[in-house]
Amino acid sequence: MSIKILICDDDALIRESLKIILSMDEELNVVHVCENGLEAVKYCCNNSVDVALLDVRMPKLNGVETTKEICKVTSTKVIILTTFDEDEYISSSLRNGAKGYLLKSNSPNTIINTIKVVHNGSDVVENGIIDKLLSKTSPVCPNPNMNNFSKREVEIIESIAEGLSNKEISEKLYISEGTVKNYITNILTKTNLKHRTQIAVYYLKGKI
Template sequence: MIKLLLVDDSELITGGLAVLLGVEADLTVVECVDRGEEAVRICQQQTIDVVLLDVRMPGMSGVEATKHITETTDTKVIILTTFDEDEYIVEGIKNGAVGYLLKNTEPQQLIQAIRSVMKGQSILSQDVLEKAKQGFQPVKKTADLTSLTPREVEITRLVAAGLSNKQIAVQLYLTEGTVNNSLSTILHKLELDHRTQVAIYYLTGKAGDHDAAF
């Protein structure tokens, strides 16, 4: 059973999500709250597997709450955003979010995203990835992939294209386990933490650090 915490200052959002997710046999909504501080406290005091977290809330923002949650607990954070919040994308990923989805994501895609992050994957919707690309000023350099093998470069390209590990395996005629192992090697070589950072690095030449310009 995957234990969920829903965090949004709109009861309409949390209530709708609670109903949507509550019907899934492997998902259970532990609590709904409307403050980042409360989300941090609950994650630190209870076993929460995944938190779905809004960005803009009174008090502590979702981006700041993400940092506290990921640094002090094993809870995985999926940030739910709207199009006008793209300035938070890179900072959310930097702070440890393993998922970044739009609030209008199709229900089944959201449910699949929750299950995927529990398997160690990171989720970045294509629309959000496009926003991240637009948020950077043009860069003169491209990503330095010289430390990667040709196969690793191709896997990196497909990650940036938004493909899952399973889809990459099918396209490259590899096992999913081989792709998983290759991605771990890629992360180590590029000194990155998440596949979402790999995608942004490949597309922009920047790793999504504090020096990234919006």
Template structure:
């Protein structure tokens, strides 16, 4: 059973998310917090497998809480918010978020994102990925150098840049998800990147978000 902590200052949002997530047989919402400090304390005192975190809340904001939770407790965090401003995207990714989704994301996509993050993937909604690439410094943009990759690896890299999950890539290329996962790990190693978000941005802009 996957134990989920919801962090949002809106009781309406958290109650709705709880219903949606617990409709999945293997999900259990073990806690609800309304600001960053209490979320950190909850993670310290309870078993949590993954956190869904809002950005703007009273007291400690979600981005700061994300950094502390991921660093101190190694718990993956998906930022789920109505806000898509550039600085929140940057800070969320840089502070260790494993996913960044808008609250307009369909319920089934949120559920799939949680499963993907628990499998070690980094997930951004397509809108967020577009934002992340648009505000990078374009003055020195150059085409990504993918020559160290095999033809298959280049195919996978370009599909990652389109925001596709491992499952979708596997279906597109008629591969198993395990094969896609192994290829992606090799791609990241060859390009000296940490996660698929960096890969997507590199393919699209030629720059590396650090």
């Protein structure tokens, strides 16, 4: 069964270009295109949409607000696809439920693969974006739920969210890199996540 996709962008050229590109993949089915967030919310509420590609700056309802409304009332997974990488947009989109944040400068294959990965249940934030966010954002977990983790695992999670490498974590906590890797493996197992970047994203979103 194909992945049903909604494209929302106020630039007609972008909308139609994306529709053509995505339609070339037999696993993807663009079911609707629209030019503002309000229309995107209405369509997702009344129709089955697997993944919504949203720009950030749009009339009537911007991408951040649209993400919040779609994620609140539907099961549609949202990917922000934009030219803007401002911290506020990134963090607000993730907090409001976006499963992906991608720049339009990426190749068509990257966009297509991101759609498939998000549809399969993973979060995708390109490395440049997450590094930028982590370098300027103090890790804050508004609704911490760390009961499933040991004290050392919590320290590892917080260190990852600070943007530290395995080597830097080992030096900070006075443990070997191998031990750090073992802790990360345990954390990934407990959270059903696939890689360390997702740990940082989930921590910043208050989901672990």
